[in-house]
Amino acid sequence: MNAPQHFTIAQRDVPDALIQALKAQFAERCSTAMVVREQHGRDESAFTSVPPPAAVVFAESTADVAAVVKACAEHRVPVIPFGVGSSLEGHLLAVQGGVSIDLTRMNRVLSINAEDLTVTVQPGVTRKQLNEEIKSTGLFFPIDPGADATIGGMSATRASGTNAVRYGTMRENVLALEVVTASGEVIRTGTRAKKSSAGYDLTRLFVGSEGTLGVITEVTLKLYPVPEAMSAAVCSFPGIAEAVQAVIQTIQLGVPIARVELIDANTVRMVNQYAKLGLREEAMLLMEFHGSPAGVKEQAETVQEIAREHQGQDFAWASTPEERTKLWTARHNAYFAAVQSRPGCRAISTDTCVPISRLADCLLDSVKEADDSGLTYFLVGHVGDGNFHFGYLIDPNDPKEWATAEGLNQKLVQRALRLGGTCTGEHGVGLHKMDFLVDEAGEGAVAMMRTIKHALDPHNIMNPGKVFRW
């Protein structure tokens, strides 16, 4: 039997004729070198699959992508779009073999429409690159998963991050797409208009489809004016319960807080060690306020009052941009800090999201289970959205630790579903949550997804083996 982390579904034949044709067309941009294939056969998840994809094509244009998909469609060979490989759910593994399309060379910002607060980019542009390139416009793109992911990958997984509580997720921030379909045709979904009732919402169908319906080759995004004033603060609480109650009250009052992240005491310790910070090692909320100077002051005062009611310490402010960046870098590095705290470990990341009123229930019961299990773990949460992540740090070679982590995750997901929540707030289903998706959405809804997939990708070549079973 395979280890629980190992996924290899029946490998499909990749004919030599296809590889030869791709090499003829793309020359050195089509690689079959084992090191390149292996790089493209894994991601940040703990999952593995062998063999890696049979070839990797480095696409430089939509026409390149269309050509690869057409060639693969002809031979009914799987196609796996690849950005920077930061998926936590095994999206990029060639579980049925096939060809990986590396999109990182399609990394141009195509047009900035500052006056409309929109930008159109190629899928290989990363979120940090985008913000760097639009700096001079006074605008920014807020969606920030932990990794410096590509906009294409973020669209495909319906990603979000710390700013979602105020600015929404990729669902709300993608205006339009260019997509190469399973037959290699190029279509556009949506326009630059802010709203539309023109036909089925193909944009939202592709956002979150995890590469299973087509390859995203252009993305038009909403941008936001950089707020006149921004300030960040940390606030420590005696325990997670008090921190979460403060967040719940903040959200229910409608305070337009831009970010509010929970880090548990244990994870603060890991972050302190990794980033040489001196944060108080208690459950902590990291917050950010955006607005006019007066608005930010007002929000901060309201939240500070709420925090005090829940035994929060006084806010420690990060007022300069440097201090603010340091704080948020620490938060974004929590994952890496945790993984480094146990050399050789892998993190099994959970991703449940529940209605905010259920957050304390869901979180506290799961913390108790995690503590009782004896596993090392970290805990961070986009708690303003009801979304949080446990990362169980396991020895990948220890089946018992795998089983313990899987058991905790099972219990957590079932609890979240009972409370009206979802098994994945932002990471996607990928390889590992297919059964959870059925538990959550029901057989009927998953059957409808499958019907759509069968209709749009009749030979199951687009990232097969992900999201649901064929």
Next chain:
Amino acid sequence: MNAPQHFTIAQRDVPDALIQALKAQFAERCSTAMVVREQHGRDESAFTSVPPPAAVVFAESTADVAAVVKACAEHRVPVIPFGVGSSLEGHLLAVQGGVSIDLTRMNRVLSINAEDLTVTVQPGVTRKQLNEEIKSTGLFFPIDPGADATIGGMSATRASGTNAVRYGTMRENVLALEVVTASGEVIRTGTRAKKSSAGYDLTRLFVGSEGTLGVITEVTLKLYPVPEAMSAAVCSFPGIAEAVQAVIQTIQLGVPIARVELIDANTVRMVNQYAKLGLREEAMLLMEFHGSPAGVKEQAETVQEIAREHQGQDFAWASTPEERTKLWTARHNAYFAAVQSRPGCRAISTDTCVPISRLADCLLDSVKEADDSGLTYFLVGHVGDGNFHFGYLIDPNDPKEWATAEGLNQKLVQRALRLGGTCTGEHGVGLHKMDFLVDEAGEGAVAMMRTIKHALDPHNIMNPGKVFRW
């Protein structure tokens, strides 16, 4: 030849056996009385179709809806979901015959989760009823098309209204649905979690599908805390150009204005007459600011300064709730005021939406064309979103006026598409914009919509003849 407003595609056979079966099951809740059928065979559009649906079933539960759909599916008879009939695009016309399902008796608010800012309702609940029923919670639902439409209808057309500039459209505010599919199965899409990456976004696929994929039988919506402070103002400008420039600058600065509506001088005149108001008869912006008292003051000061730069008058404030309601009622009644200004007329309503930077160009050229045409018209706009409506008031028996209005609409849509916009911001495609949808989305994207429709409704029974050709 039919008049341009008349749509009747090949009528499909409605067997007596089906009608008898529905009568046996639903007794007096299945009506074949001509007056009831005729009521359900039209909407607020200028379009007509004969004969009306063969029968109308008044559903009282999801099980009722499922039973009707199953019976119709068996006989391959069209099913048309019907709310209050406020569509402006002919969505409710039985152009291929069939059975209308009246959903107005499914009008219960099923559960209010005030602490999560969500509510779940049956599809026949209207927007005003909803806000009445949740009044005591201190929350409100912001989406407000002109009519007091049902939440089911608003979901099906991806409706919006005056608050969308701040709160988004039905796309952003529907969290989850219950749907009866074309085979009569009941599925759920989405959860009450604020965000999710769990599989294809079926919720967004049904929002805006105009009844062509299934019948919406439950809707879970986001709610918002009633702002601590709200104030409304009107401001007059020497012309439309100046008013629009003021709006563009407001949006580009990121002022979180809650509503900003344009009414042209001519329409102000109609509204004054209809609602006995004394508004200055010039191009006018109607604005509303939501927030804390200090925040509202700050927003208003910023916008007032911008308005002055564009030759706007000083704001006239509506400070009491009664004054505010009066003002917004006037705005919502603009359509009816206009229609009443020319007895016997029908309004042909346009619905283009463009990126905000293109709004002045799009609007001014189209105003000139409308003025030159000699047709009476009204002009209102959700200009903060780049969306506006001309209503050409025509004598429905005068083919020349029809042709003139059609010609103006054609030119306007083509202009909006050239400027990166959409043919419909909020009314939907319905009967009349099928060709525009192809111009806008391209043959490939419409073919993809069609493929999805064929897969999910293989016998084309769900509101056939709408959105795109089968």
